Amino acid sequence: MTTVATEKRKTVAAKEWTERARRLGTLRNLHIAGVVVLGLVNLYLLAHMAFAWRAANSDNAAALADQTIAMQTAKIARQPLEGLDGKLAQATKDADKFSKQRLPFSTSDVIGELGALAKKQGVKLIRVQYGYAPVLPGAAGELTEARMDASLSGDYRPLVLFVNSLERDKMFFVITGVTLTGQQSGTVGLRVRLTTYLRSPVGTEGSETGSSEKSAAGRDGAAAGGAVDGAAGASAAGGRR
Secondary structure (H helix, E strand, C coil), X not given: CHHHHHHHHHHHHHHHXXXXXXXXXXXHXXXXXXXXXXXXXXXXXXXXXXXXXXXXXXXXXXXXXHHHHHXXXXXXXXXXXXXXXXXXXXXXXXXXXXXXXXXXXXXXXXXXXXXXXXXXXXXXXXXXXXXXXXXXXXXXXXXXXXXXXXXXXXXXXXXXXXXXXXXXXCCCCEEEEEEEEEEECCEEEEEEEEEEEECCCCHHHHHCCHXXXXXXXXXXXXXXXXXXXXXXXXXXXXXXX
Protein backbone atom coordinates (compact mmCIF):
# COMPACT_ATOMS: atom_id res chain seq x y z
CA MET A 1 0.00 0.00 0.00
CA THR A 2 2.80 2.33 0.87
CA THR A 3 4.41 1.72 -2.49
CA VAL A 4 1.18 2.41 -4.31
CA ALA A 5 0.65 5.68 -2.39
CA THR A 6 4.20 6.72 -3.12
CA GLU A 7 3.73 6.06 -6.83
CA LYS A 8 0.54 8.11 -6.85
CA ARG A 9 2.25 11.02 -5.18
CA LYS A 10 5.06 10.87 -7.71
CA THR A 11 2.55 10.78 -10.54
CA VAL A 12 0.65 13.78 -9.17
CA ALA A 13 3.89 15.71 -8.61
CA ALA A 14 5.04 14.97 -12.15
CA LYS A 15 1.74 16.22 -13.53
CA GLU A 16 1.99 19.38 -11.46
CA TRP A 17 5.53 20.04 -12.70
CA THR A 18 4.45 19.36 -16.24
CA GLU A 19 1.53 21.80 -15.90
CA ARG A 20 3.78 24.42 -14.38
CA ALA A 21 6.33 23.98 -17.16
CA ARG A 22 3.59 24.28 -19.77
CA ARG A 23 2.30 27.44 -18.14
CA LEU A 24 5.79 28.89 -17.90
CA GLY A 25 6.43 28.04 -21.57
CA THR A 26 3.20 29.67 -22.59
CA LEU A 27 4.00 32.89 -20.68
CA ARG A 28 7.52 32.96 -22.10
CA ASN A 29 6.21 32.59 -25.61
CA LEU A 30 3.76 35.38 -25.00
CA HIS A 31 6.53 37.63 -23.69
CA ILE A 32 8.72 36.76 -26.67
CA ALA A 33 5.88 37.45 -29.06
CA GLY A 34 5.21 40.76 -27.35
CA VAL A 35 8.84 41.77 -27.57
CA VAL A 36 8.92 40.89 -31.27
CA VAL A 37 5.76 42.90 -31.93
CA LEU A 38 7.15 45.88 -30.03
CA GLY A 39 10.39 45.60 -31.99
CA LEU A 40 8.51 45.63 -35.28
CA VAL A 41 6.45 48.61 -34.18
CA ASN A 42 9.62 50.44 -33.20
CA LEU A 43 11.22 49.67 -36.54
CA TYR A 44 8.13 50.96 -38.36
CA LEU A 45 8.13 54.15 -36.31
CA LEU A 46 11.85 54.68 -36.90
CA ALA A 47 11.43 54.15 -40.63
CA HIS A 48 8.48 56.53 -40.69
CA MET A 49 10.45 59.14 -38.75
CA ALA A 50 13.37 58.78 -41.17
CA PHE A 51 11.13 59.33 -44.21
CA ALA A 52 9.43 62.27 -42.52
CA TRP A 53 12.81 63.83 -41.68
CA ARG A 54 14.03 63.46 -45.25
CA ALA A 55 10.81 64.92 -46.61
CA ALA A 56 11.04 67.85 -44.20
CA ASN A 57 14.65 68.54 -45.17
CA SER A 58 13.76 68.31 -48.86
CA ASP A 59 10.84 70.73 -48.43
CA ASN A 60 13.00 73.13 -46.45
CA ALA A 61 15.70 73.06 -49.12
CA ALA A 62 13.15 73.66 -51.87
CA ALA A 63 11.53 76.48 -49.90
CA LEU A 64 14.94 78.03 -49.24
CA ALA A 65 15.84 77.81 -52.92
CA ASP A 66 12.51 79.43 -53.90
CA GLN A 67 13.03 82.23 -51.41
CA THR A 68 16.57 82.80 -52.66
CA ILE A 69 15.37 83.02 -56.27
CA ALA A 70 12.57 85.39 -55.27
CA MET A 71 15.02 87.61 -53.38
CA GLN A 72 17.44 87.76 -56.32
CA THR A 73 14.57 88.56 -58.69
CA ALA A 74 13.42 91.35 -56.41
CA LYS A 75 16.95 92.77 -56.28
CA ILE A 76 17.23 92.76 -60.08
CA ALA A 77 13.81 94.39 -60.44
CA ARG A 78 14.74 97.01 -57.86
CA GLN A 79 17.96 98.13 -59.55
CA PRO A 80 16.35 100.25 -62.32
CA LEU A 81 14.23 101.98 -59.66
CA GLU A 82 17.16 102.99 -57.47
CA GLY A 83 17.57 106.75 -57.50
CA LEU A 84 14.50 107.08 -59.72
CA ASP A 85 13.64 110.54 -58.38
CA GLY A 86 17.09 111.82 -59.28
CA LYS A 87 16.96 110.18 -62.70
CA LEU A 88 13.56 111.72 -63.46
CA ALA A 89 14.77 115.14 -62.37
CA GLN A 90 17.91 114.82 -64.53
CA ALA A 91 15.88 113.55 -67.53
CA THR A 92 13.52 116.50 -67.20
CA LYS A 93 16.45 118.88 -66.97
CA ASP A 94 18.10 117.36 -70.06
CA ALA A 95 14.83 117.48 -72.00
CA ASP A 96 14.30 121.14 -71.12
CA LYS A 97 17.90 121.94 -72.09
CA PHE A 98 17.52 120.14 -75.45
CA SER A 99 14.23 121.91 -76.14
CA LYS A 100 15.60 125.36 -75.35
CA GLN A 101 18.94 124.98 -77.13
CA ARG A 102 18.02 122.96 -80.22
CA LEU A 103 14.34 123.51 -81.00
CA PRO A 104 13.25 126.76 -82.66
CA PHE A 105 10.17 128.67 -81.45
CA SER A 106 9.23 130.34 -84.75
CA THR A 107 9.26 129.57 -88.44
CA SER A 108 11.39 132.64 -89.11
CA ASP A 109 14.14 131.05 -87.00
CA VAL A 110 14.04 128.02 -89.26
CA ILE A 111 14.11 130.15 -92.44
CA GLY A 112 17.05 132.13 -91.13
CA GLU A 113 18.99 128.98 -90.18
CA LEU A 114 18.43 127.37 -93.59
CA GLY A 115 19.53 130.58 -95.31
CA ALA A 116 22.65 130.82 -93.14
CA LEU A 117 23.64 127.21 -93.87
CA ALA A 118 23.07 127.67 -97.61
CA LYS A 119 25.21 130.83 -97.57
CA LYS A 120 27.98 129.10 -95.62
CA GLN A 121 28.19 126.18 -98.07
CA GLY A 122 27.76 128.32 -101.21
CA VAL A 123 24.55 126.77 -102.52
CA LYS A 124 21.38 128.47 -103.79
CA LEU A 125 18.21 128.01 -101.76
CA ILE A 126 15.51 128.34 -104.41
CA ARG A 127 12.38 127.85 -102.35
CA VAL A 128 11.00 126.14 -99.23
CA GLN A 129 7.47 124.89 -98.74
CA TYR A 130 6.14 124.30 -95.22
CA GLY A 131 3.54 122.10 -93.57
CA TYR A 132 2.53 121.99 -89.90
CA ALA A 133 0.98 119.45 -87.53
CA PRO A 134 0.46 119.59 -83.74
CA VAL A 135 2.35 117.14 -81.51
CA LEU A 136 1.00 116.26 -78.03
CA PRO A 137 -1.78 118.89 -78.26
CA GLY A 138 -2.96 120.16 -74.88
CA ALA A 139 0.01 118.65 -73.04
CA ALA A 140 2.70 120.53 -71.14
CA GLY A 141 5.27 119.59 -73.79
CA GLU A 142 3.12 120.53 -76.78
CA LEU A 143 5.10 121.02 -79.99
CA THR A 144 4.34 121.82 -83.60
CA GLU A 145 5.89 119.61 -86.24
CA ALA A 146 7.26 121.71 -89.12
CA ARG A 147 7.78 119.75 -92.34
CA MET A 148 9.86 121.42 -95.06
CA ASP A 149 10.36 120.67 -98.74
CA ALA A 150 13.42 122.65 -99.90
CA SER A 151 14.75 123.03 -103.45
CA LEU A 152 18.43 123.90 -103.89
CA SER A 153 21.00 124.14 -106.65
CA GLY A 154 24.78 124.26 -106.75
CA ASP A 155 27.85 122.15 -107.24
CA TYR A 156 27.76 118.58 -106.03
CA ARG A 157 30.28 118.93 -103.21
CA PRO A 158 28.74 122.09 -101.65
CA LEU A 159 25.32 120.41 -101.75
CA VAL A 160 26.71 117.35 -99.92
CA LEU A 161 28.29 119.66 -97.34
CA PHE A 162 24.96 121.46 -96.96
CA VAL A 163 23.14 118.20 -96.21
CA ASN A 164 25.88 117.22 -93.77
CA SER A 165 25.64 120.61 -92.04
CA LEU A 166 21.88 120.13 -91.62
CA GLU A 167 22.52 116.87 -89.77
CA ARG A 168 25.14 118.51 -87.51
CA ASP A 169 23.45 121.86 -86.99
CA LYS A 170 22.70 123.20 -83.50
CA MET A 171 19.06 123.51 -84.61
CA PHE A 172 17.39 120.09 -84.62
CA PHE A 173 16.67 118.85 -88.16
CA VAL A 174 15.59 115.39 -89.27
CA ILE A 175 16.22 114.71 -92.96
CA THR A 176 13.47 112.48 -94.34
CA GLY A 177 14.42 112.49 -98.03
CA VAL A 178 17.07 113.66 -100.51
CA THR A 179 16.44 113.59 -104.27
CA LEU A 180 18.56 114.78 -107.22
CA THR A 181 16.28 116.74 -109.53
CA GLY A 182 18.67 117.28 -112.46
CA GLN A 183 22.02 118.57 -113.63
CA GLN A 184 22.83 121.31 -116.14
CA SER A 185 26.18 122.94 -116.96
CA GLY A 186 27.79 121.51 -113.82
CA THR A 187 24.97 122.74 -111.56
CA VAL A 188 23.06 120.06 -109.66
CA GLY A 189 19.46 120.40 -108.53
CA LEU A 190 18.62 118.91 -105.13
CA ARG A 191 15.36 118.43 -103.26
CA VAL A 192 15.61 117.96 -99.50
CA ARG A 193 12.67 117.05 -97.27
CA LEU A 194 13.27 117.64 -93.58
CA THR A 195 11.44 118.10 -90.30
CA THR A 196 11.92 120.11 -87.12
CA TYR A 197 9.69 120.96 -84.15
CA LEU A 198 8.57 124.38 -82.96
CA ARG A 199 8.34 124.90 -79.20
CA SER A 200 6.74 127.56 -77.06
CA PRO A 201 8.86 130.69 -76.49
CA VAL A 202 10.79 130.93 -73.23
CA GLY A 203 11.38 134.14 -71.30
CA THR A 204 11.71 137.18 -73.58
CA GLU A 205 11.72 135.14 -76.79
CA GLY A 206 8.02 135.80 -77.33
CA SER A 207 8.51 139.56 -77.11
CA GLU A 208 10.54 139.63 -80.31
CA THR A 209 8.50 140.98 -83.20
CA GLY A 210 7.68 138.80 -86.10
CA SER A 211 8.58 141.50 -88.60
CA SER A 212 12.18 141.80 -87.38
CA GLU A 213 12.58 138.02 -87.50
CA LYS A 214 11.24 137.84 -91.05
CA SER A 215 13.55 140.67 -92.11
CA ALA A 216 16.56 138.82 -90.70
CA ALA A 217 15.40 135.61 -92.36
CA GLY A 218 15.02 137.46 -95.67
CA ARG A 219 18.52 138.87 -95.44
CA ASP A 220 19.99 135.40 -94.77
CA GLY A 221 18.04 133.90 -97.64
CA ALA A 222 19.09 136.63 -100.04
CA ALA A 223 22.73 136.29 -99.02
CA ALA A 224 22.51 132.62 -99.82
CA GLY A 225 21.29 133.46 -103.30
CA GLY A 226 17.87 131.88 -102.72
CA ALA A 227 14.32 133.06 -102.14
CA VAL A 228 11.39 131.59 -100.28
CA ASP A 229 8.45 131.31 -102.66
CA GLY A 230 5.07 132.89 -102.09
CA ALA A 231 3.54 129.73 -100.69
CA ALA A 232 6.41 129.29 -98.25
CA GLY A 233 6.22 132.92 -97.19
CA ALA A 234 2.52 132.60 -96.52
CA SER A 235 3.06 129.43 -94.53
CA ALA A 236 5.90 131.04 -92.57
CA ALA A 237 3.78 134.07 -91.79
CA GLY A 238 1.03 131.76 -90.56
CA GLY A 239 3.48 129.68 -88.50
CA ARG A 240 4.29 130.00 -84.84
CA ARG A 241 6.31 132.99 -83.61
